[in-house]
Amino acid sequence: MVTATLVKELREKTGAGMMDCKKVLTETDGDMEKAIELLRERGITKAAKKTDRIAAEGIVAAYVAEDGKIGSVVEVNSETDFVGKNEEFRSFVADVAEQIAVKNPANVEELLNQKSMKDATKTVQEVLTGKIATIGENITIRRFERFESNGLVEKYIHGDGKIGVLVELENGDKELAKDICMQIAAAKPEFLDRASVPSERVEKEMEILKVQAMNEGKPAEIAEKMVQGRIGKFYGEICLVEQAFVKDPEMKISKLLESKGAKVIRFARFEKGEGIEKKEDNFVEEVMNQLK
Numbered sequence: 077m078v079t080a081t082l083v084k085e086l087r088e089k090t091g092a093g094m095m096d097c098k099k100v101l102t103e104t105d106g107d108m109e110k111a112i113e114l115l116r117e118r119g120i121t122k123a124a125k126k127t128d129r130i131a132a133e134g135i136v137a138a139y140v141a142e143d144g145k146i147g148s149v150v151e152v153n154s155e156t157d158f159v160g161k162n163e164e165f166r167s168f169v170a171d172v173a174e175q176i177a178v179k180n181p182a183n184v185e186e187l188l189n190q191k192s193m194k195d196a197t198k199t200v201q202e203v204l205t206g207k208i209a210t211i212g213e214n215i216t217i218r219r220f221e222r223f224e225s226n227g228l229v230e231k232y233i234h235g236d237g238k239i240g241v242l243v244e245l246e247n248g249d250k251e252l253a254k255d256i257c258m259q260i261a262a263a264k265p266e267f268l269d270r271a272s273v274p275s276e277r278v279e280k281e282m283e284i285l286k287v288q289a290m291n292e293g294k295p296a297e298i299a300e301k302m303v304q305g306r307i308g309k310f311y312g313e314i315c316l317v318e319q320a321f322v323k324d325p326e327m328k329i330s331k332l333l334e335s336k337g338a339k340v341i342r343f344a345r346f347e348k349g350e351g352i353e354k355k356e357d358n359f360v361e362e363v364m365n366q367l368k
Contacts, residue, residue, distance in 0.1 A: 077106065078098060078101045078102050078106050082101055082106055082108070083097045083098050083101060085108070086100075086101060086108060086111055086112070086115075089108075089112065090112060090115050092115050093201060093205070095189070095199070095201060095202075096115065096201075096202070096205065097111070097115075100114040100115055100118075118206075118209075133153060133154050133155060133156050133157045133159065133160050133348070133349060134151065134152050134153035134154040134159070134160050134165075134169075134215070134237075134348060134349075135151075135152060135160050135165075135166065135169055135236070135237030135238075135348060136149065136150070136151045136233065136237050136238070136239060136240030136346045136347070136348050137149070137150055137152070137166075137169045137170055137172070137173045137233065137237060137240060138150070138173055138231035138232070138233055138240050138241075138242055139170070139173035139174045139176070139177045139231070140177075140229055140230065140231045141177060141229075144228050144229055144230065144250070145224065145225055145226070145228075145229060146177050146178075146222070146223070146224045146225075146229060147177060147222070147223050147229035147230070147231055147242050148173050148174075148176040148177040148220055148221065148222045148223075148242065149173070149220065149221050149231065149240045149241070149242040149344050149346055150169065150172055150173045150176055150217065150219070150220040150240075150346075151217075151218045151219050151220070151240070151346045151348060152165075152168070152169045152172060152215065152216070152217050152218065153215065153216050153218050153348075153349065153352070154211075154213050154214070154215050155213040155214055156213060159211055159213050159215075160237065160348075161236075162211060164207070164210070164211065165207065165211060165215070166237075168203070168204075168207050169237075171192075171193070171194050172187075172200065172217060172220075173220075174193065175187065175190065175192070175193050175200065176220050176222050177222060178193065179193065180222060180224075184217050184218075184219070184220070187200055187217065187220070188200050188201040188204070188217065189201065200217075204217065218352075219346065221242055221344035221346075223242055223244045223342065223344075225244045225245075225246075225341065227244060227245050227246040227247065227248070227341065228244070228245045228246075228248055228249070228250070228253055229242065229243070229244050229245075229253075230242075230243050230245065230250060230253030230254055230256075230257055231243075231257065232254060232257030232258055232260075232261055234258075234261045237348065238347065238348050239261050239345065239346070239347050239348070240345075240346045241257040241258075241260045241261050241343065241344070241345050241346075242257075242343065242344045243256050243257050243260065243340060243342075243343045244340070244341040244342050244343070245338055245339070245340060245341065246338060246339040246340075246341055247336075247337050247338045247339060248333075248336055248338030248339075249336075252332075252333075252336050252338055255321075255323065255332075256316075256329070256340060256343070258322070259316070259319065259321065259322055259329060260316065260343055260345050261345065262322050263316075263319050263322060264345065265314060265315060265316035265319055265343075265345075266314045266315075267314055267315050267316070268315065268316050268317065268340060268342065268343065269315050269316070269317045269318070270311055270315055270318070272315070273311070273314065273315065278307070281307065281310050282303050282307060285302070285303045285306050285307065285310075286299050286300065286303050289302040289303060289306075316329055316340060316343065317329050317330040317333065317340065318330065
């Protein structure tokens with residue numbers, strides 16, 4: 077009988093995942109030594125040792141179904157940019173993007189536990205573990221978004237996987253959707269429109285603008301009026317529909333959409349490694365430590 081205590085013990089000894097530990101213990105009737113050996117044979121302990129290393133490189137990939145009704149964007153990280161160019165790695169990420177679109181997992185954990193569409197004998201986690209073992213670096217599926225629409229879903233990948241964008245459009249065509257995707261990639265909006273911006277974010281910005289105006293020597297009542305004027309610029313930077321169209325800066329995105337009778341429902345923009353704290357190697361310190 078394979079108990080939770082036994083699974084925990086094997087996990088602590090090898091660093092392998094809970095599901096992998098449970099599987100090999102079941103296969104070996106709870107024999108700890110045979111289970112460890114089985115994990116080693118499958119390269120899982122080798123992979124487990126790599127999972128504490130920082131993965132901030134990799135690629136962002138996207139998938140859209142032929143009918144343009146379902147799409148996904150996913151960020152999968154590796155330790156080095158070199159692996160991000162590896163064809164086996166890129167093929168794996170493309171498969172993951174398709175799996176997300178087709179199988180609709182609720183989150184990364186659920187995705188990892190799903191049976192792989194490319195190999196029904198393995199879970200996505202098991203396929204991932206195999207890639208870590210063969211490629212030789214820590215690889216993590218960090219985040220994803222999936223859109224399903226009665227309108228149109230479009231994708232855009234910039235810089236060979238550095239930035240990925242997914243857009244859902246109502247009453248638009250592929251050309252407009254692609255333009256909006258490229259706008260989002262280039263101008264980096266945080267929100268769709270003014271209504272989407274959290275009130276506390278607006279209040280904080282207005283506070284800052286008021287202090288700036290008063291520091292310019294303006295009385296409070298004048299400062300208030302200046303804030304109302306300047307807040308428009310703030311919205312113009314962070315809201316998609318308020319931005320100037322990169323292809324025609326004289327036109328706002330809202331006007332572009334209006335001219336096409338279209339509406340952006342939602343969007344997602346992923347930038348590779350965004351927000352991940354990378355370890356900075358100190359070469360001098362490393363050499364000095366070796367000399368000691």
